[in-house]
Amino acid sequence: MLDYAPDLDRVFQALADPGRRAMVERLSRGPASVSELGKPMEMSLAAVLQHVRVLEACGLVHSSKVGRTRTCSINSAALRSAEDWLADRRAMVERNLDRLGVFLAATADDPDPASDAQERR
Amino acid sequence: MLDYAPDLDRVFQALADPGRRAMVERLSRGPASVSELGKPMEMSLAAVLQHVRVLEACGLVHSSKVGRTRTCSINSAALRSAEDWLADRRAMVERNLDRLGVFLAATADDPDPASDAQERR
Numbered sequence: 001m002l003d004y005a006p007d008l009d010r011v012f013q014a015l016a017d018p019g020r021r022a023m024v025e026r027l028s029r030g031p032a033s034v035s036e037l038g039k040p041m042e043m044s045l046a047a048v049l050q051h052v053r054v055l056e057a058c059g060l061v062h063s064s065k066v067g068r069t070r071t072c073s074i075n076s077a078a079l080r081s082a083e084d085w086l087a088d089r090r091a092m093v094e095r096n097l098d099r100l101g102v103f104l105a106a107t108a109d110d111p112d113p114a115s116d117a118q119e120r121r
Numbered sequence: 122m123l124d125y126a127p128d129l130d131r132v133f134q135a136l137a138d139p140g141r142r143a144m145v146e147r148l149s150r151g152p153a154s155v156s157e158l159g160k161p162m163e164m165s166l167a168a169v170l171q172h173v174r175v176l177e178a179c180g181l182v183h184s185s186k187v188g189r190t191r192t193c194s195i196n197s198a199a200l201r202s203a204e205d206w207l208a209d210r211r212a213m214v215e216r217n218l219d220r221l222g223v224f225l226a227a228t229a230d231d232p233d234p235a236s237d238a239q240e241r242r
Contacts, residue, residue: 083204
């Protein structure tokens with residue numbers, strides 16, 4: 001069964017770019033204007049704005065314009081949705097490893113009676 | 122400063138596809154052959170194998186071939202690296218919101234002495 005969650009598709013796609021991750025990193029410390037976001041990157045303002053649009057489209061970022069300044073802020077709920085998806089999968093992997101550990105421990109304590117009988121011959 | 126972590130680029134890129142997320146979901150419950158991975162999806166074996174290659178390239182999945190069967194298993198460390206990146210960002214957002222809350226509470230308790238003086242006139 002496919003997991004058709006368009007938001008997760010777009011959130012992961014947005015985070016696959018190191019420039020956009022750097023913007024998310026900056027915005028996690030507080031709101032910033034588009035030009036502030038672009039400052040540490042060697043990127044035109046138009047390119048920064050394009051990345052901001054991608055981050056907005058998937059819900060990771062909100063922005064609003066006052067006068068000529070567009071201010072961006074992060075939406076932690078979108079970060080959380082991606083984090084939760086990963087945490088759920090990892091928890092499942094670890095649960096299965098734990099079960100395997102219990103099974104192997106039980107097998108070690110209780111050896112196969114057939115091979116035991118053979119050894120006694 | 123850009124965050125040049127090629128593995129995260131590839132991990133998030135791999136997870137942006139719902140078919141590959143379904144495979145990760147399946148593998149989080151235990152190892153599976155390529156044909157088992159493809160069974161719930163209307164996809165050719167070649168297409169499934171191509172997705173497996175993407176998941177292997179970013180370290181999310183390991184596979185090994187015995188006879189004609191390629192068996193895939195998940196690498197929870199790669200899931201964890203992406204989860205940790207998201208968790209760190211979200212923790213930063215929440216810390217800043219907490220600080221803002223403390224600041225606003227302090228401001229409410231201690232109103233501006235200048236406006237206070239004006240009110241007393």
